[in-house]
Amino acid sequence: MGHNSLRQQLAQGAQERLERLRSELSRRRFDGIWVTAVPHIRYLTGFSGSAAQMLVVPEAVHFLTDDRYEEQVRQELFPLPGLTVHVTREPLLCVSTQGLLTGVRRLAFQPSVAYATVWEARRRWRPCQLVPLSGVVEELFVAKFPAEVELLRRAAQIASQVYEAVLPEVREGMSERELAAEISYRARCLGSEGDAFEIIVASGERGALPHGRASNRRLRRNELVTVDFGCVVGGYVSDMTRTFVLGRASAEQRRVYQVVLEAQERAIEALHVGMRAQDADAVARRRIAEAGYGEFFRHSLGHGIGRSVHEPPALSPRAPRRLRLPAGAVVTVEPGIYLPGRFGVRIEDDVHLTPEGARVLTTAPRELLSV
Ligand code: ZN
Ligand code: ZN
Numbered sequence: 001m002g003h004n005s006l007r008q009q010l011a012q013g014a015q016e017r018l019e020r021l022r023s024e025l026s027r028r029r030f031d032g033i034w035v036t037a038v039p040h041i042r043y044l045t046g047f048s049g050s051a052a053q054m055l056v057v058p059e060a061v062h063f064l065t066d067d068r069y070e071e072q073v074r075q076e077l078f079p080l081p082g083l084t085v086h087v088t089r090e091p092l093l094c095v096s097t098q099g100l101l102t103g104v105r106r107l108a109f110q111p112s113v114a115y116a117t118v119w120e121a122r123r124r125w126r127p128c129q130l131v132p133l134s135g136v137v138e139e140l141f142v143a144k145f146p147a148e149v150e151l152l153r154r155a156a157q158i159a160s161q162v163y164e165a166v167l168p169e170v171r172e173g174m175s176e177r178e179l180a181a182e183i184s185y186r187a188r189c190l191g192s193e194g195d196a197f198e199i200i201v202a203s204g205e206r207g208a209l210p211h212g213r214a215s216n217r218r219l220r221r222n223e224l225v226t227v228d229f230g231c232v233v234g235g236y237v238s239d240m241t242r243t244f245v246l247g248r249a250s251a252e253q254r255r256v257y258q259v260v261l262e263a264q265e266r267a268i269e270a271l272h273v274g275m276r277a278q279d280a281d282a283v284a285r286r287r288i289a290e291a292g293y294g295e296f297f298r299h300s301l302g303h304g305i306g307r308s309v310h311e312p313p314a315l316s317p318r319a320p321r322r323l324r325l326p327a328g329a330v331v332t333v334e335p336g337i338y339l340p341g342r343f344g345v346r347i348e349d350d351v352h353l354t355p356e357g358a359r360v361l362t363t364a365p366r367e368l369l370s371v
Contacts, residue, residue, distance in 0.1 A: 006234065007046075009147035011078035014044050017140045018080065021056060024136050025108060032057035032101075033108040033133065034121070039308040040110075040137045046078040048235055053091055055100055055107075060084060062100050064091040092117070096124045108133035138312050142304060143328030148236060149352055152305065152330050155192070155238035156350045156361035158231040162186045163242055163364040170225070170371045172246060173218050176201035179227070180214035187231050196230025196237035197309050207243070207344035210299055210336060221247040224257075224343045235307050239332050240362045241348030244369045253345075256293065256337050257368045260345045263287040263335040264366075267301060268351060271358040273327045277319035284335040285317065293337045302332040305350060329353045330361070 021044075025033055035041055035054045042048060044056075045063060049072050052065040060082040065073055066089050073085055088094040095101060107125070109118060111132045122130050144152065165186050170179065180199040187195065202212030204223040212226075219225060228241040243257065263284040270283045281301040288297045300316030303309075313323055315331055325331070331353070336346030350361040 006147045006150065009145065010046065013145045013147065014046065014078050015080055018044060018056065018061065020140055021137065022058070030106050030108045030133065031104040035137060036110050036113040037137070042235060042307050043141050045080065046076045047073060048076060055095065057101070057104050062086060064088060064094060092121050092124050101125055101128045104128050106131060110137065141306055142312055143326045144306060144330050145328065148306065149330060151234040151236035152238065152350065153361045155231045155233040155236055156240065157363065158187060158190045158192050158233065159229065159238040159240040160362050160364040161190050162231065163240070167244065167369065167371050170219065170246060172221050175216050175218050176203055176214040177216060179219070183227065183229050192231035192233065194232050196232050196239060200226065200228035202226045202344065205341050205343060208338040208340050208342060210338055210346070219246055224249065224253055224345060226344060226346055228346065228348065230309060237305055237309050238350055238362065239305050239309055239348065240350065240364065241334055241346045242364060243345045243347065244371060246371055248370065249368060253343060254368065257345050259288060259291040259293060260335050260337055260347055261366060264333055264347050267333050267335065268349070268358050268360065271351060271353060273325060273353055273355055275325050276321065277313045277315050277323045277325060278317055278321065280315045280325070281317050288335060288337060296337045296339055297335060298338070299336070302334050304329060304331050306330065325353055327353055327355050
């Protein structure tokens with residue numbers, strides 16, 4: 001797929017999602033929604049900047065941003081029907097003076113918006129009634145369409161290449177931060193637009209911290225090292241974790257690694273369209289519990305990825321029972337075992353759910369590699 005056809009498909013997808021959003025809103029008796037969450041605005045409009053908000057009302061889409069983004073908006077915004085751009089430093093005032101909410105009686109807003117902002121909007125936008133609504137916008141993005149899967153696949157591909165390129169550079173005495181910098185540099189060289197999130201490098205006993213940011217700790221022989229990072233292509237991210245050993249792993253380290261790997265493989269094999277999100281988690285959790293490490297796997301199995309690193313659906317024991325995985329979902333599968341004060345193992349891959357089964361997008365080797 002070339003760049004232009006990808007962009008066309010993304011634009012068409014945004015348009016379809018806007019239509020679905022409107023019908024969901026009217027089903028819930030809303031006249032429109034005030035979208036303030038930046039990743040959602042990116043999905044719906046193609047805008048990659050960090051300051052914008054939008055109003056989706058029955059006949060129009062109002063996009064509000066400030067003059068820093070005027071040029072970017074011209075380049076990036078999808079051609080959506082009824083789209084009007086308002087360049088303003090006072091978006092709430094602009095909405096009222098331009099009468100953008102005329103005829104809108106009941107407007108949904110996203111609960112992540114600051115309370116003070118809602119307070120001000122309620123005052124300025126009277127008599128429009130503002131009602132919080134969660135979930136509806138997020139759910140539009142759970143199933144990815146082919147152009148999005150293609151970008152996610154490329155981001156996963158780059159992450160996999162980075163891992164293989166970086167391993168030969170790993171040396172005893174190198175700090176976790178140096179290794180993180182090496183990962184970031186290689187990713188950029190291989191075509192990533194940036195780090196999808198702050199790179200995690202956790203070695204030795206720090207490996208027991210599921211979110212151990214890279215520190216000044218130096219890598220030592222015969223220790224496990226966990227790296228967790230992601231790349232960005234066309235605004236879509238990957239998220240991959242590998243654990244490797246510098247030198248030789250002990251029998252216990254190998255055993256724990258094997259348990260995590262089996263838990264992950266079983267979960268990936270079991271994944272299918274229509275599966276309950278909590279059942280996917282349970283498959284991996286059962287294997288880890290059988291091996292006696294149940295209490296050391298304390299986070300959920302995975303999460304959706306897309307334009308942000310953590311999106312619905314959560315593959316979690318606490319996921320609502322009614323939550324089933326749709327075709328097109330792209331999720332991470334990332335079991336881990338963390339032994340406090342000792343070491344940790346996590347393996348994470350990105351998986352695309354198709355009617356034919358789970359397709360793994362990250363291709364880096366999954367067995368325990370030694371450098
Ligand atoms: Zn990760
Ligand atoms: Zn993750």
